[in-house]
Amino acid sequence: MTRLRLGISTCPNDTFIYEALVHGIPGSKLTWDVTFADVQTLNEKVLRGELDVAKVSCGVLPLVQKDYQLLPCGGAMGYGCGPLLLSAKNPAAFQDDKETVLPGKNTTASLLFRFWYAKTQGGKTPQVSYAFFNEVYDGLLNGKNAQGVVIHEKRFTWQRDGLGLLMDLGAFWEAETASPIPLGCSVAKKSLGQSTIQAVEAEIRESLASAHSRLNLVTDFIRKMAQIPDDSVIEQHIRMFVTDFTRDMGVPGRKALEILAKHVVL
Known part of the structure; x- marks a missing residue:
């Protein structure tokens, strides 16, 4: 048996994809030590x-x-599923003199905000700060934050x-690039070797297929891990972020990653 360290978030799309793998696929030669954490x-x-x-x-x-x-495979990519730049009040306008709170320095959401800002705000440098994604939302609700970028389940509750x-x-992003939105991707350490990496990929695909074969999208495991204990929100989340690109990102997905990489500061 090969024991591997896996890291995924508690968000419904991740737990949907990886549930069977986490619980153990019959006959698998892989075992997993799982870390659940913010992206x-x-x-x-x-x-x-x-x-x-x-x-x-x-x-x-x-x-x-x-x-x-x-x-x-195993990623989050698609159309109509991007992060939202929200204000604490409705209606409101973007306030360039106020900080925008982003859900982590290295997140795609932060990159997409910078991509939008660079294209629309005349080449200025945005004022930003960082917080965990749930803290961004809570800060908008209590008025601590004037504006912030919202991801995951909170995307469905802002109205x-x-x-x-x-x-x-x-x-x-879609209008500017004509590409799917590249949110999350799965990676494996190269030092594992190609045979193990191929086994990992096969297991992710099997886990995803198992999830799709169920009658109900939401299980007790997914519900327990979710930030919002509302099955309708959880189902919306899964349907939005688990797409055909999750099975295989293909050429359009790789093109989107290439475009996004041009905006990453190395």
């Missing part, structure tokens, strides 16, 4: 080489590709909670 924390762990396999932000890929191999939409950063 920025996972990015940082991969930057330090602490995980063998992980789901990370596509924005961090250029920084780790020397030591990690991109896997064509209910009275926040304002300043920009759909994913829609802006």
Whole structure:
């Protein structure tokens, strides 16, 4: 048996994809020590080489590709699924004199905000700060933050909670690049060797197929891990972020990663 260190988030798309793998696929020659963490924390762990396999932000890929191999499956990529730039009040306008709170320095959401800002705000440098994704949202709700970029389950509750939409950063990316939005990707340490990496890829695909074969999208495991205990929100999340690109990113997905990489500061 080969024991590997896996890192994924607690978000419904990750737990949907990886549930069967985490619980153990019958006959598998792989066993897993699993770390559940915020995506920025996972990015940082991969930057330090602490995980063998992980789901990370596509924005961090250029920084780790020397030591990690991109896997064509298990990612989060698609259309109409990008992060949202929100304000604490609805309606509101973007306030360039106020900080924008981003969900982690290396997240794709932060890159997409900078991509939008560079294209629309006349070459200035944005004022930004960083927080965990749930803290970004809570700061908007309590008025601590004037504006911030929201991802994951919180993407589905902003209207209910009275926040304002300043920009759909994913829609802006699609309009500018004609490419799917490259949010997250799965990577494996190159030092594992190709035979083990191929086994990892096969296991991710089998785990995803197992999830799709179920009658119900939401399981107790996914519900327990989710930030919002609402099955309808969890289902929306899974349907939005688990796409055909999750099975295989293909040529369009790789093109999107190439475009995104041009905006990563190495």
